[in-house]
Amino acid sequence: MKFDTPAVRNPIDRLKVVGKATPRIDGPLKTTGQAPYAYEQHAAAPGAVYGYIVGAAIAKGRIEAIDHVAASAAPGVLGVVTAQNAGKLDVGAFYVARALAGPEVDHYHQAVAIVVAQTFEQARAAAGLVRVRYARGEGAFDLALAKETAQLLPAKPAQASGIGDFDGAFAGAPVTVDAMYTTPDHAHAMMEPHATIASWSGDQLTLWTAIQLVGWGLRDIAKILGMPKENVRIVAPFIGGGFGGKGSILCDAVLAAVAAKQVGRPVKVALQRALMFNNTTHRAATIQRIRIGATRDGKITAIGHESWSGNLGERPEAATAPTRILYAGANRMTRLRVAHLDLPEASAMRAPGEAPGMMALEIAMDELAEKLALDPVALRILNDTQVDPESPGKPFSRRQLVECLQMGAQKFGWDQRSATPAARREGRWLVGMGMASAIRGAPVIKSAARVSLGKDGGVTVETDMTDIGTGSYTILAQTAAEMLGVPLSTVVVRLGDSRFPEGAGSGGQFGAASSTAGVYAACVKLRAMVAQRLGFGAGELEFADGRVRSGGNSRPLLDAVAQGELQAEDAMEYGDLSKRYAQQTFAAHFVEVGVDAATGEIRIRRMLAVCAAGRIINPMAARSQIIGGMTMGAGAALMEELVVDRRAGFFVNHDLAGYEVPVHADIPHQDVIFLDEVDATIGPLKAKGVGELGISGVPATIANAVYNATGVRVRDYPITLDKLLAHLPPVA
Structure with a gap:
């Protein structure tokens, strides 16, 4: 289904289910401990053994030797995987850092080995017997020192913008603010650790893993392991928080898969809490300079925002994002620069760009209000804009x-x-x-779903969309119930399985709007199938209270499935509205x-x-x-x-x-x-x-x-x- 013109009145607008404060339908499972998270899928992978990851003890350098003889001979140990016997592992598409160090070490606590044993305690004890000899190298770890070498990447226009004559307007402004601000590195610190169970059946791999975007994970694990996506299944029905840190595949999934292949058993891996902070991703620290010039009555005439952050790769923290669009001002300048740092990789964390950027911008606005002797609320209202200031x-x-x-x-x-x-x-x-x-x-992105109407009147929604504690199960059920005119209690939602149609995934604040639109599209198709079964024409249909009405005709919804269930699958795709509107x-x-x-x-x-x-x-x-x-x-x-x-x-x-x-x-x-x-x-x-x-x-x-x-x-x-x-x- 294509969404390329603004929405008109449709069945959602009845608001009988959508728009109502609704308790989470997954709540009872979670509050009673019955919701199976990645590490708890015991029944799905019988006979699973345990992997324990050894993290690098240096931040930069080389591994000269790994001695795992004692570890391999320890009680219960089934195998020790290192870069020497893991086979080729390609870099993931979303994350820069390699899942397994060797011989080069990219950052502290990068995995150097995984020990697999019959029990968790045996794996942990044996991991303590692994001896690694390093050649420590010189690394860059201080953003303030690396600031002068930070690069503006000209090939990426999103990292720089300019409108009008910022320098001239700022120099001529009667009231100015020019200040530096810093934000530190932040950790996601979610409750559920990064965890995976990996199981092979021939050349077919199944991962039960904590991941926010199943489609990204499927893409990345297939690339890393050099295998077809069709041979991988990812299952993630419940996720105990992510905040961007579980966007795609990390070392727990990669090493569980490699280890399971080597020992011929399903392998369970959970990153110990102390490893998560340095092994996985985080929000990068920033150094930000904000300059604002204004007239004496408070109108912004010049606004400039420069930000420096560090990373292993070329991905900066997009801290200038809010400045580019939040306030009016004819003369504008933003710059993002990224410095190479040998710290763990920086990537997305809740509201990447806006969260750290507004930590600086909105203090600067407060400072401007004080200089103007103007109320901070009034200053912001005065500089409101109804058009994108970078695209008038x-x-x-x-x-x-x-x-x-x-x-x-x-x-x-x-x-x-x-x-x-x-x-x-x-x-x-x-x-x-x-x-x-x-x-x-x-934002909204393409999202698909499958909706089935059973002979008992039950509705089943299936999509690989995830629920990271945000309520996806409930809002998708509300959407289907509204579209098909059935009680919420009759809708079952199944999420987080790559066998289901590919949904939006959870991240970037696009999950709710995108995934519900995918369910809407599937329901539109299912409604048409119901109408055909009931012999209704192309006229306007009303699905309400378990009945279908068209013109003067009314029939029970169940009549449509008397001869068998109906199933519809569709995706919502988008036209150019996002280019026409901010x-x-x-x-x-x-x-x-x-x-x-x-x-x-x-x-x-x-x-x-x-x-x-x-x-x-x-x-x-x-x-x-x-x-x-x-x-x-x-x-x-x-x-x-x-x-x-x-x-x-x-x-x-x-x-x-x-x-x-x-x-x-x-x-x-x-x-x-x-x-x-x-x-x-x-x-x-x-x-x-x-x-x-x-x-x-x-x-x-x-x-x-x-x-x-x-x-x-x-x-x-x-x-x-x-x-x-x-x-x-x-x-x-």
Whole structure:
């Protein structure tokens, strides 16, 4: 099915099921421990043995020798796989880093071996007997030192943009901001570790694995192992969080597959938590310079954003993305530069680009507002634009940023904020408010599904779309129930299996809008098959309450399957609407904090997000996604930092004890408001994703609130008390 013109009224618009707050249909399985995650697929792979990965002890250099004689002779050991006996492994299409080091070592904790044994304990004990001799090499581990050698890649125009005369306009602006900001490396720190069970049957490989995009995984594992995609099956029905870190195949899947081939048994591999931080991907640290010039009444005349990040390959963190589209301004410049670093590979993490970019941009906007003596909300409203500022003829499909800002200010009580920093005290606490805008793209991609109508009236939806804790099972069931006029309880959704039609996968905030559109397309085809079975003509059909109506005729839906079930498969493909319209989601975030005047301790008191993100398919799940993003934003603002040992080249705090993330005590009441919105250019459901909008802008909101509370401007995240203590106002 092709979506190339804006949606008109269709069966989804009845909103009998879609748009209703609906508990997660997979919730009972998860809360009772019955949802099988990758490592728990015991019944699927009987006789599975255990693999334990040995990580490199250096960050850069060569392996001179590996002695695994003692390990191979240890009790229960079935085999030891290294680069010497693994066979050729090609680099994956999505990730640069090799799954198995040898002889070169790319980064610390890169896998150098996997030990396979009858039990996990035997594999772990034997792994401790593997002896590796290294020749340590010189590596680059410090982004600040590598900044001057960072490259602007001219072959990739997305890394640089320019409109008008930025330098001239900035030089001539009566009011300017020119500041540097830094964000550290971040870890995904999801609950479920990277894990895989691999099993071979002849030349057929099955992987039960934790992966967000099954189609990407199928592509990548086939390339890495040099085998046809048709000979691989990937199964991922439940995933315990990903945040971009499980986008495609990583070393657990590759080494489980290689080891299973060698020992002739299914092999289970789970990355131990301490290995995950250095072995897998992370969000890259950035150094950002933002320059904004404005007239004395607050109109932006020049806006420039430069960002430096480091990586093993040529993929920079796209921190300039929000600056390119969020605010008006005739003269514009953005630059992304990437430096080679021998740290673990950097890649996608929730809202890549927007999350770290707005950590800087929205502080800079706050600084500009202060210089102008203008309210921060008013400044943002003044510089709103209804067209893409880099493509003046391209309007936004829907843009309710101003409405988000106005409603947020009114609901939060923004008029009670003191414009003078450190002016409000409540006992020992300095109290302040902060706000920021948020933007995140609303892409859609091709997504397919298969929908079946059984003789008992049950509906089955099948697609390889995944659910990483976001509610995919529920929104796909809601879509099918709405289209076929049946109760939600009669719909069964089966996800995460490469034998099913290829769906969008979970990532990039495209999953919800794309995958529901794929189910819609399959349901349209199924509705036509039902009409034909019932002898209805080409007139308008109504599917409701288990019946099908056309004109004056009405028949039970079950009559269509009296002679056998019906099954339809289709995909939603897209025309050029994304080129004709700027398709984005928007939010305004507001935060109140208290800062201890003596210790610098920061406590978030309350948080509000007002969002405009198309039709909300399931308000309950969408709210959960937004508050989850807000919580991650709080972590990014106040505590999250992968600390780099710049001599040895690794992340020091590589476990959940050393890498701090927010806990319940850190997060106060959070409120989320969704504006009424449908976006007919996105797809037939007129819905957009929200999973990454919730984090965008939040760290800067907190930074701005801390400044309002204390008068201390921190431009280097995270905002820890050591950055406040020496500058706090005197204790009364």
